[in-house]
Amino acid sequence: MRKxxxxxxxxxxxxxxxxxxxxxxxxxxxxxxVVELLSxxxxxxxxxxxFIKVESEHxxxxxxxxxxxxxxxxxxxxxxxxxxxxxxxxxWASGGRLPVVMGNINRAxxxxxxxxxxxxxSLSQRDTGWIQFYCSSNQEVLDTVIQAFRxxxxxxxxxxxxLDAFTLSHTYEVVDIPDQxxxxxxxxxxxxxxxxxxxxxxAFGGLTSPDHYFELRYKLQKDMEKVPPxxxxxxxxxxxxxGRYLGLVEEYYCQDADLIFVTSGTTGSTTKVAVxxxxxQGIKAGNxxxxxxxxxxxxxxxxxLSRAKKVAVVDRNISYGHHGIFYxxxxxxxxxxxxxxxxxxxxxxxxxxxxxPSSLQEIAYYALKNDKPQEEITWIGVRK
Amino acid sequence: MKKAKxxxxxxxxxEYMNSxxxxxxxxxxxxxxxxxxxxxGQKTALCIxxxxxxVIDGPFPYSSLEVPIFHCAFETAASSASGLKxxxxxxxxxxxTVVAWAGDGGTFDIGIQALSGAAERNDNIIYVCYxxxxxxxxxIQRSSATPYGAWTTTTPVKHFKDRPKKDIVAIMAAHHIPYxxxxxxxxxxxxxxxxxxxKSFIGTKFLHIYAPxxxxxxxxxxxxxxxxxxxxxxxxxxxxxIEHGEKYILNIKLREKKPINDYLRLxxxxxxxxxxxxAFMQKNVDINWAKLLKxxxxx
Numbered sequence: 001m002r003k004x005x006x007x008x009x010x011x012x013x014x015x016x017x018x019x020x021x022x023x024x025x026x027x028x029x030x031x032x033x034v035v036e037l038l039s040x041x042x043x044x045x046x047x048x049x050x051f052i053k054v055e056s057e058h059x060x061x062x063x064x065x066x067x068x069x070x071x072x073x074x075x076x077x078x079x080x081x082x083x084x085x086x087x088x089x090x091x092w093a094s095g096g097r098l099p100v101v102m103g104n105i106n107r108a109x110x111x112x113x114x115x116x117x118x119x120x121x122s123l124s125q126r127d128t129g130w131i132q133f134y135c136s137s138n139q140e141v142l143d144t145v146i147q148a149f150r151x152x153x154x155x156x157x158x159x160x161x162x163l164d165a166f167t168l169s170h171t172y173e174v175v176d177i178p179d180q181x182x183x184x185x186x187x188x189x190x191x192x193x194x195x196x197x198x199x200x201x202x203a204f205g206g207l208t209s210p211d212h213y214f215e216l217r218y219k220l221q222k223d224m225e226k227v228p229p230x231x232x233x234x235x236x237x238x239x240x241x242x243g244r245y246l247g248l249v250e251e252y253y254c255q256d257a258d259l260i261f262v263t264s265g266t267t268g269s270t271t272k273v274a275v276x277x278x279x280x281q282g283i284k285a286g287n288x289x290x291x292x293x294x295x296x297x298x299x300x301x302x303x304x305l306s307r308a309k310k311v312a313v314v315d316r317n318i319s320y321g322h323h324g325i326f327y328x329x330x331x332x333x334x335x336x337x338x339x340x341x342x343x344x345x346x347x348x349x350x351x352x353x354x355x356x357p358s359s360l361q362e363i364a365y366y367a368l369k370n371d372k373p374q375e376e377i378t379w380i381g382v383r384k
Numbered sequence: 385m386k387k388a389k390x391x392x393x394x395x396x397x398x399e400y401m402n403s404x405x406x407x408x409x410x411x412x413x414x415x416x417x418x419x420x421x422x423x424x425g426q427k428t429a430l431c432i433x434x435x436x437x438x439v440i441d442g443p444f445p446y447s448s449l450e451v452p453i454f455h456c457a458f459e460t461a462a463s464s465a466s467g468l469k470x471x472x473x474x475x476x477x478x479x480x481t482v483v484a485w486a487g488d489g490g491t492f493d494i495g496i497q498a499l500s501g502a503a504e505r506n507d508n509i510i511y512v513c514y515x516x517x518x519x520x521x522x523x524i525q526r527s528s529a530t531p532y533g534a535w536t537t538t539t540p541v542k543h544f545k546d547r548p549k550k551d552i553v554a555i556m557a558a559h560h561i562p563y564x565x566x567x568x569x570x571x572x573x574x575x576x577x578x579x580x581x582x583k584s585f586i587g588t589k590f591l592h593i594y595a596p597x598x599x600x601x602x603x604x605x606x607x608x609x610x611x612x613x614x615x616x617x618x619x620x621x622x623x624x625x626i627e628h629g630e631k632y633i634l635n636i637k638l639r640e641k642k643p644i645n646d647y648l649r650l651x652x653x654x655x656x657x658x659x660x661x662x663a664f665m666q667k668n669v670d671i672n673w674a675k676l677l678k679x680x681x682x683x
Contacts, residue, residue, distance in 0.1 A: 021474040024467060050470040055501030059463035062456065062498065066431065066467025069454055072474040074467075092457055196452045196468065198427045198480050203447035205455035212444055 001177045007168040008033035010138040010175055011077055011103040011161065014145025016047045017183040018101070020075035021190075024052040024063035026082060029115050030165045031105045034077040057082035061089035061100070068098040069204060071195035073149060077103035079165070080121040081110060087125065090158075094129025094220060096205055099152035099159070099190070101145060106265065106316075107165045108351040116352020117165035119265070119317035123293075123325045129220055131159040131227055132293040134264040136250070138173040140291075143244055146183055150234050153190050155223040165352065167266045178242050186241055224295045231292060248297040250289040251304060253279065257286025259367055260308040262301075262330055264290045267314055267355050274360035285364055290326065298333045305330070308341050312367040314360070316349040323377055342372045348380035355381075394573050396422040405448035407440045410605025412595030412612060414440060415569040416514040417449070417485070420593075423579035424510075426450060428481045429472070431465040433495060434458040435487030436521045436597075437514070459494040461486040462502035465509040481510060481583055488515040488529035492550050499590075503559035506587040510579075513552065513590070516597035524600040531620075533665055534653045536600070541656040548668065553592055553626070560629035561588040567623065568594040570612025574623055574635055581625075594621050602652020614647040619673040624680065634680040644669055 005013065011034045015023065023042070025035040041047035050067075054060045057078050064074040078086065083104050093100050104122050108114035122132060133148065135141045141163055148159035163169050196204060208216065232247055239245040252272050254260055259278075263271045268289030278285040288304050290297070305311050315324025322328060327345030334340040344367045349355040359380050366378060400421035407414040413436050421428065428451045432438050438455055442448045456464035461484035469482040484502075486495055491513035499511060518536045519525040526536040528550040539545040556564045562585040567575040575593065582589035596611045598604060603611060615621040616636055623635040644666050648654040657665075 022467065022470045024463075024470075050474055052466055052470055052507070053505065054463060054466075055497060055504070059460065059466075059498045059501055062460035062463035063467030063470070065456070065460075066454060066464040066469075067471030067474070068467075070468050070471025070475055070477075072471035074471070088457055089460070195475075196429060196454055197472075197477065198429060198452055201426075201447070201450055201452040203441060203444070203449070203453040203455065206441060206447065206453070207439055207443040207455075209443055 002174055003177055004172050005138060005175050006033060006170055006172050007138045007141055007163050008105070008170070009037050010141035011145060011163070012037035012041065013177055014142045015075040016041050017178060017180060018075070018146050018149045018187055019073060019189070020047070020049050021072040022050050022052065022064065022067035022074045023076060024054050024060045024067070025076045026054050026057045026060050026078070028057070028079045028082040030107060030169045031077050031079040031082070031103070034103055057085045058089065061086040061093065064100045065089060065093055065096060065098050068100050069096070069196045071190065071192050073190040074100045075102070076100065079105040080107035083121045084109065084124060087128065090125055090128035090130055093158040097156035097220070099156050101148045101152055101159045101161070103145070103161050103163065105163050105165050105169045114351045115165060117167060117316065118350045118352065122160060122162050123317050125160070126294060126325070129157065129224070130294060131157055132162060133159065134162045134291060134293060135168065136266050136268045136289060138168070138171070138175045139244065140246060141168070142175055142177065143238065143242070143246055146187055147234050147238055147246065150187055151227065151230055154230060155226060156192070157220070157223060157227065162265065164266045182241055186238060227295045228292065228297050246291065248292045248300050249304070250291055252287040252289070254286035254288055254304050254307070256284055257307070258284040258309040259286070259364055260305055260311050261285065261287045261360065261363070262290060262305070262311060262313040262326060263287060264293065264326060265316070267316060267349070270355055270357060271314070271360050274357040274364070277357055277361060278364055283364065283368065296329055296333070301330060301333050302337070306340060310367045311341050311343045312363050313343060313345050314363060315345065315347050316355065318347055318350065344373045344378060346378045346380050353381060395419070395576060398422055398425070400426060400450040402448045402450070404442065405440050406442055407436070408599045410598040410608040411436070411440070412569045412597060412608050413437060413514045413516060416593045416595045419569065419572045419575050420512060420579050421449070421451065423576040424481055424483065424583065427479050428483060429468060430454070431456050431461050431468060431482070431484045433461040433486050433490045434521070435490050436516070437485060437487070439521060458490055460498055461490055461495050462509070462511055463498040465511070466502050466505070466507040469507060469509055484509055484511045486511070486513055487521070488513060488517060489519045489527040492528040492552050500559065503556060503561050503588045503590070506561060508586055508588070510582050510589045510591065512593060514593045514595040516595050516600060518600050520597045520600040532668070533657050533661055535656060536653070544656065556590040557626045557629045559588070561590060562586070562628055563589040563625070565625040566592045566594070566621065568612045568616050568621060569596070570609050570616065571623060571636070578625065600653070603650055607650050611647065611650060614642065617642045618644045618647045618669065620644060620647060620669055622673065622676055624676065632679040634676070641673065
């Protein structure tokens with residue numbers, strides 16, 4: 001069924017088709033429509049789930065963890081302040097190996113209060129042990145939710161599905177909503193081997209001495225390393241059933257590109273327009289949109305970018321005192337390589353300032369003009 | 385011939401707590417757990433946040449309890465329990481009693497928001513606060529459950545706690561949940577009766593269990609039960625129930641209250657108190673007792 005829906009509702013439909021069993025959520029702009037529609041679905045029986053209307057995001061995640069430990073499929077959604085309030089429990093989810101799936105609407109962190117998009121909220125959660133998917137269309141959002149349940153439940157690692165505030169969360173697009181029966185075929189019910197039940201009383205997450213803790217974290221990393229190929233094979237299975245493939249990255253004219261943009265989220269789709277304009281001007285530009293940020297797809301990114309003469313990483317985020325975060329990550333992918341193209345780091349669009357095709361063209365001209373970056377960070381569109 | 389007299393066991397004989405746990409000598413919190421589980425039975429799941437019990441149970445991969453435990457984040461006993469209950473029901477287990485089992489810090493202080501949320505939603509859980517009146521697991525720092533006058537490592541004798549203990553029972557009653565009760569490890573039959581009663585209600589049930597801590601109170605381990613009885617007999621911690629936020633029931637009616645000094649003098653944490661300070665505390669106990677009697681009469 002094709003339907004015109006907003007990005008937030010694509011998350012709701014994904015959770016519905018994924019047959020989430022327990023949802024615990026707290027409202028926050030610009031996420032609210034996700035949980036509004038889900039509460040509607042729970043109320044009218046479209047979705048047979050328990051919806052716990054908690055008093056904070058911290059409790060939302062805590063409730064999801066309890067439910068997940070009981071063996072239920074769980075879903076929540078949040079944004080910015082809410083996500084960072086959850087921070088402690090994001091570690092708890094991955095450390096406890098609980099495959100919660102969560103939508104996060106990228107919103108700039110206060111102060112000053114902002115409801116507009118940037119990525120510092122989710123990228124601040126980089127080291128919490130969650131799989132992070134950055135989406136660029138409503139269809140991708142819906143398809144990612146369904147696939148994320150599969151991926152997360154396989155290795156018991158939680159997933160975060162990330163949408164830009166307003167440019168995706170509130171944008172209406174045509175979305176193919178798959179048949180429930182076909183989704184059920186793709187995504188069987190969650191049946192963990194170990195769960196909390198009085199039938200087999202176990203203590204989960206108790207005091208763990210240095211004799212054990214290290215190995216538990218080693219295992220998490222080892223399983224995290226298995227996630228990129230799993231995302232690819234899961235994507236192919238999904239493609240066989242639904243005709244759409246989502247991998248670790250999305251390439252756009254990267255094959256013969258002299259300059260490759262590295263982008264994420266909706267900046268990735270805006271960049272496609274910029275690439276088209278640049279190509280009309282005779283500039284061989286391409287776009288590599290990173291879809292999966294954690295685990296970081298080093299090999300894929302290296303193999304695509306090493307073909308380019310120059311690389312321009314566009315960050316809608318910053319690690320204060322360092323660089324844009326995608327920039328750091330892309331550079332780290334090339335550490336120890338014999339040669340690599342010059343990599344430029346651009347920061348733009350913080351706090352929801354528009355990232356337009358012309359700002360992206362400005363980035364391209366800068367990268368083409370200079371042999372290497374003139375500054376640690378090249379700022380685009382800021383009044384200095 | 386005279387009939388042989390047999391003593392009737394007043395507590396359920398079932399044990400769901402094993403030896404080998406890591407509690408200090410004379411720990412009231414272990415008595416609380418042992419009695420509570422006797423009432424709850426094996427079809428019980430616990431959410432234990434950071435508190436003495438997150439250590440007492442034993443280190444990974446061991447556990448001293450015969451029931452499953454979710455060791456959850458400090459401030460999430462109630463919300464973890466809400467989620468666990470919902471999850472169990474969604475996977476077809478509607479029978480298991482889900483119990484949030486937290487200390488006073490995790491209840492009165494850092495966990496009060498999640499607790500209030502669960503109570504307002506009336507989620508079907510039992511919340512037990514075993515109260516040893518300070519952050520005992522981290523080393524005896526004051527909490528909002530620490531009583532007036534007490535020494536702790538963050539309220540030194542020269543600056544002892546000068547604010548009264550937070551009235552958590554009144555706060556919980558104000559949520560109009562089906563059942564709120566106080567209990568003391570010095571009165572196990574009463575405690576077990578209340579846990580069973582809590583289990584019979586649907587919705588949020590809150591039990592405030594008094595659990596002496598010899599380590600933190602500087603009392604003798606062998607005085608734990610004595611203190612847990614004296615605290616009731618002095619009316620410092622009366623045993624009562626509140627149904628649906630309205631109906632007050634007094635369980636132990638005192639014909640004559642013992643002076644609070646009988647209780648205080650057994651504990652090093654009150655040793656610094658002067659006569660006038662004890663008199664001030666006695667006055668407050670008298671006032672609170674009178675207020676409680678009035679609430680129980682009005683029903």
